[in-house]
Amino acid sequence: MSQQRPERSTTRRPAARPDASMSLLTNVMDHSLDDGYAEAAERKAAAGVGGGLPRTLRAKLGLAAGLVLAAVVVTVGAAQARISAPTLAKEREELINRIQKGTDEADAQQHRVDALRDSVDAKQREVLRHHGGDKAELLALLAGSTQVTGPGVKLVIDDAKDAESGNGGGPRESNGFSDTGRVRDRDMQRVVNGLWLSGAEAISVNGQRLTSLSAIRAAGDAILVDNKPLVPPYTVLAVGDGQRLSTAFQDSVDGRYLHMLQENYGVRTRISVEGDITLPPAPSVIVRTAQPQTGAEKAGGADTGKGTS
Template sequence: MCGMPQQHPVRSSPRRLARPDASMSLLTNVMDHSLDDGYAEAAARKRAQGQSGLPKTLRAKLGLAAGLVLAALVVTVGAAQARIAAPVVAKEREELIDRIDKESDSADRLEGQVDSLRTDVGNKQREALRKHGGEQGELVGMLSGAIPVHGPGVKLVVDDAKSAQSGTGGPRESADFSDTGRVRDRDMQRVVNGLWESGAEAVSINGQRLTALSAIRAAGDAILVDNKPLVPPYTVLAVGDGQRLSTRFQNSSDGLYLHALTENFGIRNSISTQDDVKIPAAPSVIVRTAQPRAEQKGTS
């Protein structure tokens, strides 16, 4: 019986088990090598050479000290420059003050000359009126504002409202009224015209005599009378029959207008009769003359 050769069983080599994290090689590499190789090599070289570097705290202190030294240097340089420039600035300031004082003195002298010339002109005008006007000269001088006058009359004080504020705009701009509480030039125009119409013979505002050629205008919130600025309260003096003048003015349309300003916008006013009102002459009166035209003879 032929027997088949006996074969030894083949033993298979055991299979190597895969790592559980084999599929996460990138993450594993990052975890195993948290420091870049280049940085690691540089750190190793420094350790080998004994160059471990300064501690962060010491570096911070050194930086702070350097900053303080720089700041002290800047302050020192600035103070030195200020000490150097101080005498120059003081000298320029003194020179400027001297110039202001000199110009102020010059302006005062010129103003005095103007006042003197105005007085001289007024005296000559009054003398001319008395010389050429005869019995009517004084009346003409009074009506023209060339001579001072006094006599019974009224005193009317007009002032801004207590809560007056600067500015423009509002209903008054389009309807002859204002909601700002300030007295305007047109208000004083109506007051003065109302006094003239009520029988006033002479009128002044804050000592400024009004004539037939006087103008009451505004420059911002200021009121100008013949280009002279006035400030509130505005004191209006009028020569005339005191009681009659007061009654007629308050019952006139202009007096009612002033009353409406008080009721609606708080503008303050008071009127009283006076036994003796003194009104100065106008600073300057423009003298104008007229001559009759020669009659032309007709031709036949």
């Protein structure tokens, strides 16, 4: 007995999709818009409400009103700018005129100050000639009331390159000065006194003329000459016999002191002989204590207790 072979079905099954294994991603791609959003969009479309330009009369009127308001604002702003432009120009012109007027007044005041200064200088020279006779020029030189020109020396003193360095224990610490490599007021005092003793006839420090009434003091780390602060480097000009003055100063005790500051503290110094230097007059010469004797005081002798100027 022979067995019958099972018949094979000729019906073909549908082919599987290539992306059947990615059904979740496929659903997301096919339905990117949520059903609720889709229904809302359909209802708006049915009611005549949609994107783009407004279609209702009320919306069109609102847009037109907004455009008109914007145009009015721009127009009013432009009109105000045109109106205020002349006012601003006028205020600017008035300000310029006030500045020019103030400048002219300051120049006039400066001219008056210069004229008064020249008058005071002339009066001083006249008084010196009256009391000093043929020694008027010498008195003016010693008092510092006149400009001086002649040969002399130029001494430049500056702080050390590293002004904060130092090991301490130096001679300047005895009076409370720390060893910082800075030039101190007492250093300048010794330099100036040394130049006077070496034969200087007139001295200035950074353009500040020194007289017998000048004071060199300190305010913190700053050096003051007649209460005017000086900034390093300090340029000391001294009128006198240049070469002799330079040699005498460097050989003096104060000159050796300055050399010691250079060797031990790094203070920088430079001295040179100059053939022609000019020193300005002192700003003011005021005798605070000495007074000239009157005729009665001279007749009474020296027991009046007042000296002669």
